[in-house]
Amino acid sequence: MKNHVLRPLWVAILLVLVILVARKIYVPKDFGINGQNYTFGFYRKANLDDWKSIKVKYNGREYCKDCHEENFKKNELFKHRIIQCENCHGPAGDHPENPTKLVIDRSRELCLRCHARLNYPDALRSKLPGIDPQKHNPDSVCVDCHQPHNPDLEV
Amino acid sequence: MKCSRRNFLQKSIYGALAVTLPLTAFKILSPGEAAAALKESNLRWAFLVDTRKCVGCGLCVKACKNENEIPYDTPVTRTWVERYVVTRDGKTRIDSPNGARDGFTSPEMLGEKIDEKEITKAFFVPKLCNHCATPACVQVCPVGATYQAPDGAVLVDRTWCIGCGYCIMACPYGVRFFHPVHKVAEKCTFCYHRISKGMQAACVQACPFGVRQMGNIKDPDDPVTKIIMSERVGVLKDEYGTKPHVFYLGLDERVR
Numbered sequence: 371m372k373n374h375v376l377r378p379l380w381v382a383i384l385l386v387l388v389i390l391v392a393r394k395i396y397v398p399k400d401f402g403i404n405g406q407n408y409t410f411g412f413y414r415k416a417n418l419d420d421w422k423s424i425k426v427k428y429n430g431r432e433y434c435k436d437c438h439e440e441n442f443k444k445n446e447l448f449k450h451r452i453i454q455c456e457n458c459h460g461p462a463g464d465h466p467e468n469p470t471k472l473v474i475d476r477s478r479e480l481c482l483r484c485h486a487r488l489n490y491p492d493a494l495r496s497k498l499p500g501i502d503p504q505k506h507n508p509d510s511v512c513v514d515c516h517q518p519h520n521p522d523l524e525v
Numbered sequence: 526m527k528c529s530r531r532n533f534l535q536k537s538i539y540g541a542l543a544v545t546l547p548l549t550a551f552k553i554l555s556p557g558e559a560a561a562a563l564k565e566s567n568l569r570w571a572f573l574v575d576t577r578k579c580v581g582c583g584l585c586v587k588a589c590k591n592e593n594e595i596p597y598d599t600p601v602t603r604t605w606v607e608r609y610v611v612t613r614d615g616k617t618r619i620d621s622p623n624g625a626r627d628g629f630t631s632p633e634m635l636g637e638k639i640d641e642k643e644i645t646k647a648f649f650v651p652k653l654c655n656h657c658a659t660p661a662c663v664q665v666c667p668v669g670a671t672y673q674a675p676d677g678a679v680l681v682d683r684t685w686c687i688g689c690g691y692c693i694m695a696c697p698y699g700v701r702f703f704h705p706v707h708k709v710a711e712k713c714t715f716c717y718h719r720i721s722k723g724m725q726a727a728c729v730q731a732c733p734f735g736v737r738q739m740g741n742i743k744d745p746d747d748p749v750t751k752i753i754m755s756e757r758v759g760v761l762k763d764e765y766g767t768k769p770h771v772f773y774l775g776l777d778e779r780v781r
Contacts, residue, residue, distance in 0.1 A: 405673055410663050413672035417682040424718035427592050428727050452733040457584050461591050483582040483628030484733075490610070490647035494734065495580040495629075503630060 427461040430454065434462065448520040458518065478503075481512040569677040570715055570770070571742035573749050573758070574651050577775040578734045581606055581649040583628035588731035590626065592716065594706075601702040602626065603713040604653040604728055609779055610634060612643045617779045625649075650780050651736060653728070654679065654700040654713035655761065655769030662692035662701060662712075671710065677770060678715045686710050697765045715739070742770065 398414050405411015434455045435442040445451055456462055458480060460472040487500030499521075507515075517523045589604045590597055605624030611617050618634045629649070632639060660679050663671050670685035671692055681692075686709035693701040693710060704711035716726035720739065724730070729737045740749025752758070752774070759776035760769045773780075 401669070405675055410660065410673040411675075412669045413680075414669075414682050414685060417672075417680065417685070418674055418717075420683070421680055421714055421717040422721045424593075426719055426722070426724065428588055428730060430724070430730055453584075454731055454733070457588070457731055457733070461588075479627060479630070482630040483584065484580055486628075486630035488581075488629065488632055488647075489641050490644060492646060493580070493648050494578055495649070498580060 425463070427463050428454075428456050429462045430456070434459075437466070445519045448522070450519060450521055476511060476513050476518075478511050481516075481518075485512075566675045567743050568675075568741050569743045570656065570720065571677075571740055571749065571753065572653065572656070572715070572771040573738040573740065573752060573774065574771060575736050575738075575774040576648060576650050576777075576780075578736045579606065579649040579651055580734060581608060581625060581629040582733070583625040584731045584733065585651060585728035585737060586624050586626045588727040589713075592719075592727035593714070595711070596705055597626075599705050600624070601705065601711070603700070603711070604651065607650045607652060607780075608634070608647070609650065609777065610639060610647040611645050611779065612639065613645055614643070646777075648775075648777065650773075650776075651728075652698070652700070652761075653771060654715075655698055655767065655771045656713075656715060658768035658770065659766065661695040661697060661765070661767055665691045665695040667691065674717075678717055678720075679712070680714055680717065681710050681712060683707055683709050697762050697767065698769075 398416065400415035401413070402415075403411055404413055404415045431442065431454055442455075459474050462472065463469065465472060482503055484495075484498055485500050486503050488495050490496050512518075515524055583606055586602055586604055586606060589595070590602055593603060595602060600623065602624035605621050605626075606629075607619055607621045608625075608629055609617060609619055618637070618639070620634045622629075632641070656677055656679050658677070660673060663673055663679060666672075667689065668685060668687055670682045670687070671679065672682070673679050688703065688709050690703065690710065693703065696712075701710055701712045703709075716724075716728075719726055726737070726739055729739055738749050738752075740747040740753075742750050742753065744750055745754070753772050756774060758772040758774055760772060761776075761780070762769070
């Protein structure tokens with residue numbers, strides 16, 4: 371065959387080789403069919419560990435109980451025991467190391483999440499004790515009068 | 526081309542041998558053997574939402590955003606709560622201000638005051654990724670960045686995602702969004718970092734009323750699996766064939 375025909379062919383073959391080598395270098399070894407099939411299970415396997423290694427921030431009430439057992443036991447007697455400590459006290463993370471002190475949410479808005487009255491028939495919301503936020507002491511914070519741990523009592 | 530009789534017979538025999546030989550390489554496996562060969566896991570996460578218990582406090586959304594570092598003041602969230610209010614005239618109003626991050630505190634909906642006496646029914650529906658068995662979002666990914674883990678969770682590889690947004694368009698449930706910080710597709714992971722440590726997902730833990738639950742649907746003794754098997758549960762948009770794995774108790778036909 372003539373040279374001017376072969377030359378582009380060599381260029382094309384070289385290009386394919388370059389792409390194949392680059393692919394070999396850049397695609398991680400654990401990339402492939404790791405799941406049930408090609409369509410849904412084609413991924414980089416190490417990514418599973420990436421997701422697993424994310425730090426937990428909300429530790430749950432059992433974690434709080436380890437140190438604050440007295441408070442935990444006392445609050446277990448009241449209606450608000452169904453609410454996780456961290457929902458109001460903030461995510462513990464590595465507390466007591468980091469953060470050393472948790473920021474407590476004492477805002478009116480936090481209480482209103484459940485206790486702003488919504489009269490919906492056949493919804494659990496209407497069975498919770500509720501107020502009209504516009505009429506019921508609109509300028510004060512709930513915890514000024516109500517005890518957040520024992521809501522039956524007033525301060 | 527010439528072909529003698531001897532030559533023809535010889536080639537026929539070789540041909541027949543070539544066809545039959547590889548058949549011995551195949552073996553009929555029993556279903557058990559096949560499952561063992563595929564190393565099929567005995568774990569498949571499923572989610573159960575009891576809409577009858579939801580009060581719309583939004584503590585699940587708050588916990589999810591904090592736990593998974595979704596910028597708190599951006600209008601995106603991995604899970605959200607919708608409010609449905611049906612009035613006497615047959616109208617259904619649906620809202621979810623800020624994904625219900627701060628809960629529902631006003632009877633006003635979409636800037637409209639609704640007369641209490643007009644309401645025939647109203648309820649809250651928490652939503653999150655359905656972790657489908659045949660997820661449309663995974664199917665459309667052009668680079669293999671999103672996938673289904675062996676335990677059923679649908680995840681996104683942040684280092685591999687090119688941010689093209691095909692998956693965001695493909696999801697029939699609208700659970701995917703663009704992460705404002707990482708600049709990649711983002712979605713609920715079933716709190717993969719928590720469930721793989723034996724903890725509950727952040728939203729499940731934060732819910733005061735036990736609306737949200739998680740379990741292993743391959744374990745018949747799992748309390749959540751028992752409910753899914755024995756009670757009347759529904760899934761969202763079944764007609765899409767995505768086989769969602771978030772099951773709802775008390776689902777209304779108006780929920781989309």
